[in-house]
Amino acid sequence: MPETQHAYVLDVMAEDHPGIVASVSQAVESLGGNIDSCSQTVLGGYFTLIMIVSLPDRIAPDELAERVRTAEGASRPYQVLVYPWQPRLPAAVAEPSERFVITAFGADQPGIVRRFSQYLAGKDINIVDLYGHREGEEFVLIGQVEVPKRWDVGMMQADLEQLGQELGFAVKLQHENVFVATNQLRFTRTP
Amino acid sequence: MLRTEEILSTIDMLHAEHLDVRSVTLALNLDDCAAPDIGHVCRKVRQKILGRASRLVETCDRVGAKYGIPVINKRLAISPAATLLAGHGCGAAVRLAQTLDAAAGECGVDFVGGFTALVQKGVGAGDDVVIRALPDVLAQTARVCASVNVASRKAGINMDAVHQMGHTLLDIAAATADRQGFGCAKLCIFANIPEDNPFMAGAYMGPGEPDATVNIGVSGPGVVGSSLRRRLATDVKLTLGDLAEEIKITSFRVTRVGELIGREVAAELGLAFGIVDLSLAPTPTVGDSVGEILKLLGIAQVGAPGSTAAVAMLNDAVKKGGLFASSSVGGLSGAFIPVSEDATLAEAVEHGHLVLEKLEAMTSVCSVGLDMIAVPGDTPPETLAALIADEMAIGVINDKTMAVRLIPVPGAKAGDVVDFGGLFGKTPVMAIRNAGASEAFVHFGGRIPAPLQSLGN
Missing domain, CATH: 3.30.70.260 (ACT domain)
Structure with missing residues (x-):
């Protein structure tokens, strides 16, 4: 810095x-x-x-x-x-959180990013990295997000799957450690 | 930060290639449940199992969901039942087995292993009870799995015990004749039994282990098959070395996932994490087959010349990838070739491409042995014993684990098809050449001495 x-x-x-x-x-x-x-x-x-x-x-x-x-x-x-530059900006997420990855695959249509991001914003979930790409009719959206520990992951997965069904998207919310474990040599952070 | 390609490649493994954790096995030492009264033993056993394992299934499901990785089987393994049964009789053995069966059911697990006797050098009082009770135990319980270790590198092969197991297999088959001898599918006969194997039917908790520990069996062969298929579709001019490398990388990834899940399950249950077993355990599901991997490696008919070399390469590559991924590798850690549980192997047997002798050769370079082999119900006990002895010899001489699961199907002849259902699959009954010709050898009995440890040619 x-x-x-x-x-x-x-x-x-x-x-x-x-x-x-x-x-x-x-x-x-x-x-x-x-x-x-x-x-x-x-x-x-x-x-x-x-x-x-x-x-x-x-x-x-x-x-x-x-x-x-x-x-x-x-x-x-x-x-x-x-x-x-302001040296003491407050942290985007002040409360204890864990990093998860949301992936969504489906037929492209307007409103995909808005629907997912509104859901996340409503739960104080910060997006730290976002990737979206359209190939033909298909759209893939990948978000690396910080989920406050107060949320029940199972309930969020259910919400996101429901949202995915409404949009015709296959949606998954998974802890980042599975991606670290399968791709990188570093240790996974213990939750 | 993760890269997009990394995320996409993991998603492919998880969803298109069905990466899973094959088994989370909670191993428990029950030695502290010993008591003179079998009723008291059973109460303590039930108490200990429910106390330690009642949250196992729920924890596996929750941790699995968090990572998007299904945990397919949740199981229990116990310290050898023989220890608890010394000084008791066969009736007590059946009561203990029924208690294990019920407690496992209450915990929601499908199998509990460890109805075990270790007799490589001789049969102790508890071992004798276990072996004599096997027909009743395996007929009267659904979840209890048994194992008998009859040979080891250091003790040699206990041929008296091997002979006895030939008879015991026929007794178990007779006791479960209404289920085509299915009881034998829940019994593994071992050389060099590992103390920390999470896979059934041979899972048990051996000496030197903590009071309770969580052992993991990694994903099945489907993931390796998919990665090879993708590589073969995209690259030309691949050598076997390239394909071995692909298997190694996939093994690394599945092992890392297994350890991730296992450590978290163990931590949530407040137990020690034990080992990751790298074994590729097939299921009858199409695509989840070691035989199919051999086909991808260019063996058009499994059992053809080259099959042994292909299995050896697969087995070795799986170990290399897994060993780099984890410092806690244990159990059996090799490719399984259980015939009825692997649709491609069963098909090769049906078409006459794969015969018993070739399978025996293949088992000398992989985990674990002649596994889930249906044989004619009228096979003489000495011939069954001699088949077991051959496999034990491979294990003892090569310092590797061998496990034999032979099912003499009552009333069945070579070529008949038997269906054991579910994960146990279906298979033709295999012909045994020269059945009845090993009688004198087996009747000598005694112990085949422990082998030389040097001059290893």
């Missing part, structure tokens, strides 16, 4: 092409800054990057955004948003 108090959250979106990270990091470096953490994803040919950077001197967020947009090597326009 940032070493100085002049830290910013940078959000960059662009058509995907080689050199975006290079030019953004060049802009940060030209200000004497450091990249503290970053994550990027590409979806449907569009690139998006979120970064936390710390700089030696205070700078107006708009100015930093402009420096990134006009960075050396930026061959195409970027959308850039900058916020001052």
Whole structure:
């Protein structure tokens, strides 16, 4: 995490092409800054990057955004948003929780993501990672979620299966440990 | 964070390829239930089983649901009944078995193993009671499973006990003649019996184990078959080494799942976690078959030359994957080839592709032995004993577990088809060549000495 108090959250979106990270990091470096953490994803040919950077001197967020947009090597326009980084944001889920994975497979239709996410929001369940993909008529939705321990998993599974039936989707809610156990060499976290 | 491909590949294993946990077996030491009065013994046995195991089924179902992995069988295994029965008679043995049967029923489990005698070097008082009571016990109870260890690497083969088991099998078959000799399907005759095997009919709790422990049997051969099928459909120019690698990876994954579930079930029950048994245990369900894996490995007719090598490769790859996945591997841990319980093997027998001698060769490189083999009801006891002796010899010489389940079907001839129902499946009765020609050998009796431990060629 940032070493100085002049830290910013940078959000960059662009058509995907080689050199975006290079030019953004060049802009940060030209200000004497450091990249503290970053994550990027590409979806449907569009690139998006979120970064936390710390700089030696205070700078107006708009100015930093402009420096990134006009960075050396930026061959195409970027959308850039900058916020001052707040070091003490409250945790998204404050209560004890366990991580589960929701998977849903079925015929695509409008409203799938809304129905599932509304159900989760209504139970204070935070989505930490979301993947959705349509292939032909089929839609697959995968959410990694933090489920507060106060909920009965069996009841939630029943709710989600019912919701799935209404939408014609096969839905499963499973503890993440089964995915860790079958794919990764690390130990599963003891619940 | 998990990657999407990881999640999708696990979902495939769970839902398309039917990954499950085959068995959660709660093993209990009942030695502290010993008493001079059998009524008192039975009350203590019931109390201990209900006290420890009444939440087993519910816990397995809840933990399984949390991970989306069904636990197919929940079972009990006990310390050898022979210990409790020393100083008692056959009537007491039947009462104890009925108590076990009822207690297992109250807990909602389908089998309780451990009606066991360990006689590799000689028959103790309790062992004698167990063996003599087997026909009544297996005829009068539904859930009780028995095992008799007649040989070991260190003791050699107790041929007197082997001979006695030849007669006992016929007695059990006669006592359950109305069920085609089904009682014999609940009896395993062992060499080198493992102390921590979770699979029936040979599960029991051996010496050196804690008071109560949870042992796990991993998923069946269906998952391995599906992964091979997928690999064969997508890749060309695969070698047997590539296929062994695929089996190894699948075994790793199913073992990790088994241990995950087992540890959590044990923790919830407040018991020690024991072992994961890597065995691929087939069921009569189409697709859940070791025979089908052999076909995928290129053996068009199971029993053809190459079958032994293919089983050996499968068995070894399963062990390698499983051993990397868990430091708590135990039990039998190999591929089972129980004929009636494996639809493809039963079909190979029916078509004459798979004969007893080839099966015997295959059992020398896999777990566990001539398993769920129906033979003619008029097979002489000495021939049954000699069949057992051959398998025991393979176990003793190769330092591996062997378990024999032979069912001499009353009134049946070679080629007749018998259906034991459910998980026990159906099979043709297998022909035994040269039946009756081993009599003098068996009648010598005594003990075949323990084998050499060096110069292993």
